[in-house]
Amino acid sequence: MPEVRLFRLRVFFCKGGRLALLSHLELARALERTVRRAGLPYAVSQGFSPHMRIAFGAALPVGVGGLQECFDLSLASYVAPDKALEALVATSAEDLMPHTCNYIGSKAPAASVAYPLCAYEARFSRAPEAPLPVPETVTLTRKSKEKVLRVADYLEGEPVWDGDRLTFALWSRPTGSLRCDTLVEAMLAQQGAPAAPGGETLQLVSLTRTAQHALLNLL
Amino acid sequence: MTDLWPRLAALLRNAERPSRYINHEWGCTYKPDASYRFCMVYPDTYELGQANQAVRILCNTVNGIEGMAAERAFLPAPEFCDTMRTEGLPLFSLESCAPLAEFDAVGITLSHELAATNVLEVLDLANIPYREDKRSDADPLIIAGGPCAFNPEPFAPFFDAFVIGEGEEAVCEVLLCHRRLKAKGLTRGEALQAIAAIPGCYVPSLYRWLPEDAAQVRGSWIEPVHEGLPVVVHKRLFAGFAQSSAYEPCIVPFVEAVHDRLNVEVLRGCTRGCRFCQAGMVGRPVRERSVENIVSATTRGLAETGYDEVSLASLSTTDHSQIAAMLEQLNRACAGRGIRISIPSQRLDAFGVTMAGLVAGQKKGGLTFAPEAGTQRLRDVINKNVTEDDIFDAVDAAFYAGWRHCKLYFMIGLPTETDEDIEGIASLAQRIYDRARDIVPAAQRGAVKVNVACALFVPKPLTPFQWDGQIEPEEALRRVGLLRSSVKSRAISINWHDPSTSLIEAVLSRGGRECAAWVEEAWKRGARFDAWTECFKQEAWDEAARAVGIDPLIAAQRSFDPAYLLPWSHISAGVTPEFLRRERQCAAGGEKTVDCTFDACSECGVCPGLGVKTQVQGVRHA
Numbered sequence: 009m010p011e012v013r014l015f016r017l018r019v020f021f022c023k024g025g026r027l028a029l030l031s032h033l034e035l036a037r038a039l040e041r042t043v044r045r046a047g048l049p050y051a052v053s054q055g056f057s058p059h060m061r062i063a064f065g066a067a068l069p070v071g072v073g074g075l076q077e078c079f080d081l082s083l084a085s086y087v088a089p090d091k092a093l094e095a096l097v098a099t100s101a102e103d104l105m106p107h108t109c110n111y112i113g114s115k116a117p118a119a120s121v122a123y124p125l126c127a128y129e130a131r132f133s134r135a136p137e138a139p140l141p142v143p144e145t146v147t148l149t150r151k152s153k154e155k156v157l158r159v160a161d162y163l164e165g166e167p168v169w170d171g172d173r174l175t176f177a178l179w180s181r182p183t184g185s186l187r188c189d190t191l192v193e194a195m196l197a198q199q200g201a202p203a204a205p206g207g208e209t210l211q212l213v214s215l216t217r218t219a220q221h222a223l224l225n226l227l
Numbered sequence: 228m229t230d231l232w233p234r235l236a237a238l239l240r241n242a243e244r245p246s247r248y249i250n251h252e253w254g255c256t257y258k259p260d261a262s263y264r265f266c267m268v269y270p271d272t273y274e275l276g277q278a279n280q281a282v283r284i285l286c287n288t289v290n291g292i293e294g295m296a297a298e299r300a301f302l303p304a305p306e307f308c309d310t311m312r313t314e315g316l317p318l319f320s321l322e323s324c325a326p327l328a329e330f331d332a333v334g335i336t337l338s339h340e341l342a343a344t345n346v347l348e349v350l351d352l353a354n355i356p357y358r359e360d361k362r363s364d365a366d367p368l369i370i371a372g373g374p375c376a377f378n379p380e381p382f383a384p385f386f387d388a389f390v391i392g393e394g395e396e397a398v399c400e401v402l403l404c405h406r407r408l409k410a411k412g413l414t415r416g417e418a419l420q421a422i423a424a425i426p427g428c429y430v431p432s433l434y435r436w437l438p439e440d441a442a443q444v445r446g447s448w449i450e451p452v453h454e455g456l457p458v459v460v461h462k463r464l465f466a467g468f469a470q471s472s473a474y475e476p477c478i479v480p481f482v483e484a485v486h487d488r489l490n491v492e493v494l495r496g497c498t499r500g501c502r503f504c505q506a507g508m509v510g511r512p513v514r515e516r517s518v519e520n521i522v523s524a525t526t527r528g529l530a531e532t533g534y535d536e537v538s539l540a541s542l543s544t545t546d547h548s549q550i551a552a553m554l555e556q557l558n559r560a561c562a563g564r565g566i567r568i569s570i571p572s573q574r575l576d577a578f579g580v581t582m583a584g585l586v587a588g589q590k591k592g593g594l595t596f597a598p599e600a601g602t603q604r605l606r607d608v609i610n611k612n613v614t615e616d617d618i619f620d621a622v623d624a625a626f627y628a629g630w631r632h633c634k635l636y637f638m639i640g641l642p643t644e645t646d647e648d649i650e651g652i653a654s655l656a657q658r659i660y661d662r663a664r665d666i667v668p669a670a671q672r673g674a675v676k677v678n679v680a681c682a683l684f685v686p687k688p689l690t691p692f693q694w695d696g697q698i699e700p701e702e703a704l705r706r707v708g709l710l711r712s713s714v715k716s717r718a719i720s721i722n723w724h725d726p727s728t729s730l731i732e733a734v735l736s737r738g739g740r741e742c743a744a745w746v747e748e749a750w751k752r753g754a755r756f757d758a759w760t761e762c763f764k765q766e767a768w769d770e771a772a773r774a775v776g777i778d779p780l781i782a783a784q785r786s787f788d789p790a791y792l793l794p795w796s797h798i799s800a801g802v803t804p805e806f807l808r809r810e811r812q813c814a815a816g817g818e819k820t821v822d823c824t825f826d827a828c829s830e831c832g833v834c835p836g837l838g839v840k841t842q843v844q845g846v847r848h849a
Contacts, residue, residue, distance in 0.1 A: 026249040027481075029239055034246055034481045041253070041479055041533030044564075058565040060535070071240050099533070101253055212240075 014051050014061070015083040017092055018119065020108040023074040027103035028214075032067035038104060039064070039079055045099035048092060051082040065119040065220070066126070066180065069189045074217040080112070080119045123220030124181075125164060128188045130174040133211040139169045140195040140210075146186060159194075162186035167195075175218075189215055228264070228325035234316055235324060242307050246481045247273040250321040253479040254532065256286070257322045261296035263406045265289050266320045266330040266367075270337075270345035271758070273301040277478065278486035280540070281336040281373060281394065287475055288395045289402060298322040298330075302345055305756055308352060318353035327353035331409065332368040332402055337375035337382060340735035341728060341758040344750040346371075346385055357747075359387050359432055364415045368405050368422075372398070376429075377462075377509055378688040378795040380448075381735045381742035383431035387415075388422050391798055392462030392509075393495075397427045423456055427463030429798065436740040448739065448794050461799045461837070462509065468495050469514040469842040473524035479532045488536035488569070489528045493521050493553070497542035498822045498841070499574075500610045500829065501599070502814050503641065505687035506542055508807075509800035511833040512841045513546075513824050518553045526560055536567040544570045545577035546824070548845035554585035571595075576617040583628035594625050597636035600644075601651025607817040608643050610810070615655070622659050626666040631674040633659065639706050639723070640684040640698040642814065649706050652679065653713030660719055677719045681707065683729035687736055688795045689802065691810035696784040697733040700726035727765050728757060733783035739794035744775045803832035 023035065030038065040060055043050055051061040061082035068074055083092075089109040096106045116122070142163065148155045162185065167176035178186055192212055199210050239245040267286050269276025276282060282299060289297035298320035303311060311318070317326040327333055333355070335346055350357035355366055362369070371382060372390040379389045390397045401422055408418045423430040433456055434449035442448040447458060465471075473491050480487060496513040497506065525537050539553070547553065557568050570586055575596050598618055600606045606613055622633060637652050660677045667675055683703050686695050698706075703726040711721050735742055748771035749764075756762035772779050787793070789808045796804075806829075813820060823829050824847050834840045 026236075026251050029245040029249055030481055031244075031246065033483070037483070038253075038479075038481055040535075044529075044533035044535065045253075045531065047530070052563065052565040060565055070245065099253075101251060103251065 012051075012084070014114075015086050016112050016114060016116070017081045017083055017087075017089070018078055018110055018112045019081060019093075019096065019106050020076055020078045021100070021104060021106040023068065023077050023104060024216075025073075025103035027101060028073035028216075029071055031070050032064070035068075035104075036064050038101070042096060042100050042104070043081060046092075046095035048081070048087060048095060049083050049085045051084045063118050063120065066121075066123065068217060069187050072189055072215045072217060076217070076220050078119045078220070117222075121180075122222050124223060125177055125179055125221040126188075126217050127175065127177045127219040127221070128215065129218050130176075130188075130192050130215045131213045132172045132174070133208060133213055135171045136169070136199065136210055139167075140174075141198050142167060142191075143194045143198060146190055146194045148190065157184075157186050159186065159191065163191070172213075188217065228323050228329045230324055231316060231319045231326065232324040234314070235319065238307075238310055238314060238316070242310070243304055244482060247301070248303065248307075248321070249481070250324065252481055254476060255322060255478050256290045256297075256476070258290060258296035259323065261294055263295045263402070264323075264330045265295065265297045265332045265334065265402055266300050266327055267297055268300045268302075268327070268333060268335045268349055270302050270335055270342045270349050271756070272304050273480070274482055274484045276301045277480045277482070277484045278490065279336060279338065280490065280492070281338075283475060283477065283490075284395055285334060285398055288399055292399060292403070295402065295406070296322075298325075300327055300333075300349075302349055302352070305762060308348065308755075311352060318349060328355050328367065330367045332370060332405055334370050334372065334398065335386075337371050337373040339758065340375055340381075340732040342375075343381065343735055343746045344754045344757055346382065347747065347750040348755045350385065358384050360384070362387070362415065366415075368415075368418065370398070370401060374505060374509070375735075377505065377798055377800060378736065378738075379429055379431065379798065380436070380740040380794050381738045381746060383436075383740050384743045384747075387419055387430065387432070389429040389431070390463065391427050391429060391460055392800070393465040393468075394463070395465050397425065397463040400425050401428060427460065429460040431740075434797075439739075442794075443792055446792060447797055448792070449797050459797050459799050462801060464801075464837055464839060465495075466839055469516055471516075473516050473520045474527050475524075477528060477532050479534065486538065488538050489525065489532055489534040490538050490540045491521055491525050491528060492516070492541060493539045493544055494541040494547055496841075497546070498824055498829070498831075499543060499546070499612060500810070500820050500822060502608075502610045502691040502810055503599075503638065503684060503687065505690050508690050508802050510542060511801060511831060512837075512839055514842045515547055515549075515844045517844050518549045518556060521553055522556045522560060525557055529561070529566065535565055536569060537561075538569045538571060540571060543574055545574045545582060546847065548843045548847045550577075551581060551585065554582075558585060573621065575613045575621045578621040578624060583624040583630075594630045594632070595634040595636065596621060598655065599636065599638050600641060600648060601637065601653070601655050602648045604817060605641060605644060605648045605651070607819055608814050609638075609641055610814070610820055612819055612822070618655070618659070619662060622662060623666060626663045626675070631667065631671065632676045632678065633663065634678045634680060635659070637679060637681045638684050639681045639710075640703055642684075642692055642695045644706075646706075646709060649709050650713045652681075652710055656714060656719050657716060660716055675718060679710075679714075679719060679721050681710065681721065681723040683724055683726050685729055685732045685736055688793065689798075689800050689807070691807050691814060693737065693793060693807065694787040694789050694791065694811060696786040697730065699780060699784055700730055703729070725760065725763070728763055730779055730783050731757065731768060734777075734779045737793065738782065741775075741777070745771050745777050745779075748774045799836070801831075801833035801836045803836065806831045
């Protein structure tokens with residue numbers, strides 16, 4: 009069979025508001041349906057179970073929003089990026105709104121691995137009395153097995169506090185990643201008792217992935 | 228209305244699958260300015276209820292009325308019900324995130340008997356008194372409908388009114404009446420009097436429930452508390468169904484829900500006449516929508532929702548007189564887009580080579596057939612009207628067309644069933660498997676699987692088998708054991724329902740008003756989500772039975788003489804009691820009754836009784 013030329017469109021979108029509570033699987037399904045509603049000429053895989061050729065970016069934990077999330081969509085015919093964006097915007101939920109579209113080369117890294125360094129912003133119920141200490145290690149328990157991660161292996165630089173706002177960046181390594189919410193929960197677990205008697209314990213209000221960086225951009 | 232979102236949002240970070248509770252799905256309607264507000268509740272979790280046809284149809288219809296808003300509510304998952312109780316957060320609607328207690332009316336669909344305790348869980352979580360006699364003028368009107376409303380008595384004390392039959396017109400009439408009377412300042416009791424006069428509505432509090440002996444003598448289980456109330460409530464039928472548009476606005480959920488696809492209703496009613504089937508008896512007559520209507524609704528629905536699957540929904544889609552043309556047009560319209568066209572279950576005698584080629588396009592998952600019984604004798608008793616040749620032809624066509632898995636539905640414990648019938652299930656499944664293996668290429672033989680699913684017979688109201696008892700749970704398990712030991716091939720798997728839950732279904736299905744106390748006591752002892760195997764609490768039901776003096780085993784197994792007046796005798800679905808008795812007699816003699824859409828009228832009484840007739844788009848061919 010002759011090879012059919014496909015056009016690889018990378019779409020950037022926000023995941024926010026209530027829809028930050030979607031799981032990665034739910035998000036993937038919602039985006040696929042958005043593409044169908046937009047009427048874009050998406051390519052369909054051949055084989056036993058034909059499906060849309062779409063690939064999603066790195067997963068976000070449930071409850072974490074994102075400003076620069078992305079997915080790659082293979083189109084069977086060329087559509088100008090601004091037209092594609094217009095069609096997607098018209099059929100997207102407000103809290104899953106695409107904002108940028110551009111074509112990428114056929115050999116470009118997949119959306120899920122293209123951006124190994126991600127920046128995050130956490131907002132808390134109030135400013136802490138003192139910056140919360142970063143734990144040296146984080147212990148994960150999955151299916152009754154424990155795994156200890158060294159935070160320094162993933163954390164880029166030092167977290168920065170600005171009032172009730174914390175910003176930090178984490179690397180995804182080929183061997184695994186440290187989830188942003190896991191790190192924040194571990195930091196919260198280290199907080200001491202409220203300064204004033206009966207004072208409010210520090211609570212996480214929102215967590216957002218604000219940027220994703222490709223290796224090329226960092227060199 | 229109170230917006231509970233800030234309180235709810237704070238709890239969602241720790242909830243299991245929070246997307247159940249967030250609203251904001253594509254396609255949902257929100258009418259914040261409507262002065263009259265109705266909330267439609269499915270008494271189970273979002274995943275199970277969102278696709279429910281009644282919820283969708285009624286919300287769309289009510290939202291179409293000026294000044295009225297319809298919102299949805301579902302029962303949160305068990306862990307979140309507990310969290311909400313602990314936090315004092317009442318049950319909320321999705322669209323406004325408002326407490327159910329602040330709505331003008333609440334509708335609950337009763338799709339199966341095991342939802343009974345969930346009805347109480349819904350009302351209690353909503354801070355609405357779950358017994359109608361405890362409600363005040365400040366509480367919403369609580370109405371019910373759905374299949375279980377054809378025997379409303381086990382639910383009677385919990386509802387203000389029942390809508391019997393198809394609700395799209397009747398529910399609107401009830402709500403319009405309620406809005407008008409509420410605006411005039413009438414009391415709850417006065418509103419209920421007016422609602423009782425609407426055709427298809429049953430207001431149980433306006434009828435005294437009589438003891439069994441008195442009911443048999445009087446010829447009715449209920450006695451109106453005053454003159455002028457109907458003594459028989461006739462089901463409502465949406466007479467304009469065939470001509471109405473098959474297109475409906477559809478909400479696209481974020482959560483992976485059951486039947487998460489576009490549903491297009493192609494026809495209503497089924498007159499095949501299976502004698503155990505309540506849907507077939509109460510949904511008559513058959514009304515088909517046209518091919519143009521269905522194709523246009525499907526094309527529009529797929530474009531608006533972004534779904535990659537459409538289900539042509541009905542009780543018996545392959546019976547549609549123009550099914551082949553419908554599938555051909557749909558396949559053409561959807562070609563090359565990775566869209567799957569599915570049909571919920573296939574009639575064995577209507578699934579040939581042509582149909583096999585037309586269903587599901589390139590995607591071939593499982594295929595479901597329902598022979599229901601293992602021998603021809605028993606299939607004749609239940610009037611299944613399917614022969615072994617029909618079954619083998621259908622299976623051959625499916626496996627030639629590329630399917631490799633096949634699911635077969637059977638019922639255990641049908642009236643007159645013997646061990647020979649059980650062994651017949653194993654023999655039939657084995658022969659189906661052998662044929663399938665012979666058909667598929669040698670390299671794919673290992674992929675051939677036959678899955679046998681067995682339900683325990685539950686006698687249902689308004690069917691010819693309504694007088695027949697259920698077999699006892701131990702006997703059901705013995706028969707399952709016999710079936711399992713009769714199956715030789717490991718590629719044939721056997722699944723069966725838990726007889727303990729089927730027993731409760733049987734009691735509630737045929738029970739009278741006294742069963743409500745049993746449901747209430749079971750719920751107080753922790754019973755809820757009874758249809759979920761992991762949540763079912765046998766001891767709660769057993770203790771409740773002792774507390775209220777009911778013997779569920781006796782109630783479920785009791786068989787009645789066809790002259791006995793059953794507790795739903797005041798509810799009519801159009802089929803006459805004489806027809807049901809005649810069918811019961813035919814069953815005993817293994818005599819078959821024809822389908823009136825293919826052959827002569829079977830004189831069930833529906834058409835003259837309801838003043839309607841069968842509406843098909845062309846000649847149906849068997």
